[in-house]
Every structure is written in C-alpha cells, then in structure tokens.
Amino acid sequence: MSQSLFERLGGNEGITAIANDVIDNHLVNQTVSNRFAESDVAGLKNAAATFFITGTGGKNVYKGKDMLAAHKGMNISASEFMAVLDDALAALEKNNIGQREQEEVLYVLYSMRSQIVRV
Numbered sequence: 001m002s003q004s005l006f007e008r009l010g011g012n013e014g015i016t017a018i019a020n021d022v023i024d025n026h027l028v029n030q031t032v033s034n035r036f037a038e039s040d041v042a043g044l045k046n047a048a049a050t051f052f053i054t055g056t057g058g059k060n061v062y063k064g065k066d067m068l069a070a071h072k073g074m075n076i077s078a079s080e081f082m083a084v085l086d087d088a089l090a091a092l093e094k095n096n097i098g099q100r101e102q103e104e105v106l107y108v109l110y111s112m113r114s115q116i117v118r119v
Contacts, residue, residue, distance in 0.1 A: 004057030008101050012053060018091050019049035025087035032083050035074075055108065067115040074119075081117050085109055 009015050023045045026032050036044065047064045054062040064070065088109055092102045 005101065005104055006053065006057035009052070009056060009097060009105075010095070012049075012058065014095065015052045015056065015058070016045075016049040018095050018097070019052050020045050021091035021094050022088050023048055025090055026084065029083055029087055032080050032087075035076075035080070056105075067112045068119060071116045072119050076117050076119075078117055081113060 006015070009018065023036075023041065026036050027041070047062075050062040051064065054060050085106060089102060089106060092105060097105075
C-alpha cells in the first residue's frame, strides 16, 4: 500500500514545519504581507497546519472555516493567490519535499482557487 500525502510530507511534524514556513513567507511577501499585518500569527500557523494535516490524510484536526467562508469578502486578486502558491512552493522546497509531493500540494491548493479569488 502506498503512503498517503500526509505521510509523505512528514506527518504532523513535517506538515507543521511546512505550514509555519508558508506563513513566515506570507509575512515577508510584499504582494500579500499587508493581508497578515494584524493577524494572530500563531493562530494562522495552527490553522494552516491543521488544515494541511486534515486535507492530506491525517487526523481530522481542522476546526476552521471552509475556504469560501474564510475568504468571503476579502476580494483576493489572482496575483495575490499566485503569490500564496509561490510561498507554499518555497516552503515545500525549504523542507526538502519531493517533486511529486510538491505537484500534488500545488494541485490541491490551485483547485481551491474558485473559493478564494474574488469571492
């Protein structure tokens, strides 16, 4: 039996490291950093980690809103969305995640575009 994406990303520990790096990248990315200026960074990191853990085959630990509810009214642009994907890719690379897993994560993230951009 093949491993789940959750397992291939390093389980809870690996995904938490990736999620923390994604949020750290957002905080310094000039395209999206203003969106996070007054955010609870620890809360964002926890939400990102639990979302990834649940969404990749780990335990159902995510307690946040669905993507549409979380982004409704934010008027996120296509360029902001792509900047977020770039940040995710950089975090995956930093954590030595393989090409196949990078592609799977980016595919899943991109599939949520209609629930995030201009909603």
